[in-house]
Amino acid sequence: MKILLVDDVHIERMQLSLRLERLGYQVEAAENGADAIEKYGKYLPDLVLLDVSMPDMSGTEVAQKLRELYPEWVPIIFLSGHDEPEMVAKAIDMGGDDYLVKPVNKIVLQAKLKAMQRIASMRHKLAEATAMLERANLQLSKQATEDGLTGVANRRYLDSRMQEAIAWHGRNGYPLTVLMVDVDHFKAFNDNYGHLEGDRCLIKLAQALEQQFSRAGELVGRYGGEEFVVILGNCDKLDAVAHCERLKEAVHTLAIPHAFASTSDQVTVSQGMLSWTPTGLETLDNIYALVDEYLYKAKAQGRDCYVAADFL
Template structure:
């Protein structure tokens, strides 16, 4: 029995049951994980779930021959998996056609035990190199993700920063404009935050902003929902595919989440706890709106909410 790290996931495709069973037994005796199927369609169905490191593929099969199966694998799979054809045909044109279809090798049936072992040893080396490459690629992806996150997040709140939000806003506007889909933007800030800092200190002020950030970030987790820090005690929320009714629901959720934090603010002229004021716009973009103009329109509504007494929101459908 070979070492586990040298074993391979082998997809065996052969419509002759006796041949399939005998070869599967030999492969398993050598320590490999074998998925044995009787036809091409079944092979394609199990391919991605099984994730084979080697395909042993008979050529002559009903419904779909081995050439077509190999061609479909090569067309659909970005990752190159070795394919070894199995056939009783020794004619050169069969071997040439197998290689043209995407095969890497060709074995004559019945497969000689010594030849099969030698071929598998070579395929094991390829499988090991592929695993190492995948491991390296995965680590690079993790490093790149961490770097991207550091570049795009606000240092204090860990929300997206203003630069990232600006970029996403422009992308979403362009996409929604092409497809004529409604989009919403919310600006909100903490009511009477300066008195909060004066009374409790800047460290407590930072803690307050972090609590608010976590609460709002947990509200909006769908794809194409983004929460970011606009600056200071101001925040921005981008909501794809959101009309006026959904925008109002979102503002109500924000208000409720902040109130439920129950953060004391004795310096507030609105409430004895921390509250926020919100301005929200919804619109179907033309696709050429500027980021600054959209922020400006939401900011006007935010200012109106403050004039109305704060701890509230003002929303509007606009035609930018």
């Protein structure tokens, strides 16, 4: 157990520190209130032994300040040469958890510390359990929103963010762009290179998409199979065309070999792009159907290209 001992009387501070260390505790000593507050944040003790009567800042003032600065509860035991009931009651009211009268009785001190050690152990176990729960919740949250293979947004999260984007852009009158991206001749890639290589191809493509579209208001999601959807907030058709061209070049830069494609000797993508200012009433089915239509127009035009359209 780590103990922060605060006492302005040097000899008393040294004597009690030695007693505590002989009992097997780690001790950090502070000579006044300001010193205690500074050392608390660095040392993060399991227990504070705090003298009540100190110049400049009393023990009760130090306790109040520690409770304000550090919400996580750590027990505070006040030390005082006074044993009046009123003093004890005031100390507890001011944030203390127990009270010891100086000079501290050895047996009483050991008993109090044993109780505080049990509390410290429970606090550490609770902290570990809380950390494990937070990690588990984070993992569940990732599973709920991420595509298991590529790590981009999954279809459920993509749909949710799309609805939010349509509503928000509709309320504020801003343009919204949706891209649908499909790997050209992906069946031939899988059939000839194998599904493991096909998975690696999709992962590389997803990473490239996220590198290109990582700003606020942009989201990359896996629509299904080898198709991805990109949401571009506050993006009009002119900017969207530039994004499509940039994405096309980024995929070329990946230089993933594809000897079984009629379009190119490496992996390429086709893109359908839809830019419009939403009314806020559009449905996901209508949006996906329309952008999918322009994706297939890009495929019909020879693949490795994009077809841009305004909302009709």
